[in-house]
């Protein structure tokens with residue numbers, strides 16, 4: 044355990060981000076042993092579309108699959124009680140180092156398994172709106188992507204910007220589509236470093252895929268050789284939920 048972590052833990056005791064139980068000050072985990080077991084079980088659930096365990100699934104919403112080389116996620120994102128849901132939600136509001144280290148290491152293991160050597164990739168992320176980042180004090184996807192690039196000994200760049208457009212929840216489906224497209228753009232400075240690169244773009248959750256499609260399209264237009272989409276969670280329709288593995 045790092046000395047810095049130990050000192051920090053004395054003043055700010057580590058907590059389990061799922062059940063909020065205070066952990067021993069010598070701990071550097073984001074989950075208590077019980078919640079960690081729940082998370083491991085969630086990871087072993089099977090995708091209802093391809094019937095593979097989630098970390099091996101390559102299912103993507105229509106439109107996105109044609110534009111990406113792989114679409115990778117770790118768990119199904121469910122709003123009901125689940126350790127995965129609690130981690131994603133906690134990361135939106137807390138710059139909690141143990142949690143970001145944990146999320147990045149989990150994603151790194153799956154990426155390495157699926158893509159092999161990662162040092163030639165350029166890592167980026169779907170940015171949060173400036174308004175939200177300022178209000179919550181953290182851009183969770185940036186924190187994860189940054190740590191992933193470091194683990195992979197690869198390049199990292201804030202390639203995309205999020206314009207502060209209208210809140211999605213008050214819009215119709217068609218308005219949402221148009222609003223999503225308008226919400227993202229390439230950062231002026233990043234345009235020259237995208238051409239010919241293999242890019243991994245990270246977001247915390249994939250739902251309709253519209254946000255990721257907008258971002259992937261921008262990266263491809265700027266000349267990216269290929270784009271891999273990586274998310275921690277994936278949502279499925281209510282009638283199409285994950286099944287526990289058949290053993």
Ligand SMILES: [Zn+2]
Nearest residue numbers: 059062075078
């Ligand atoms: Zn717990």
Ligand SMILES: [Zn+2]
Nearest residue numbers: 090093100102
């Ligand atoms: Zn699948």
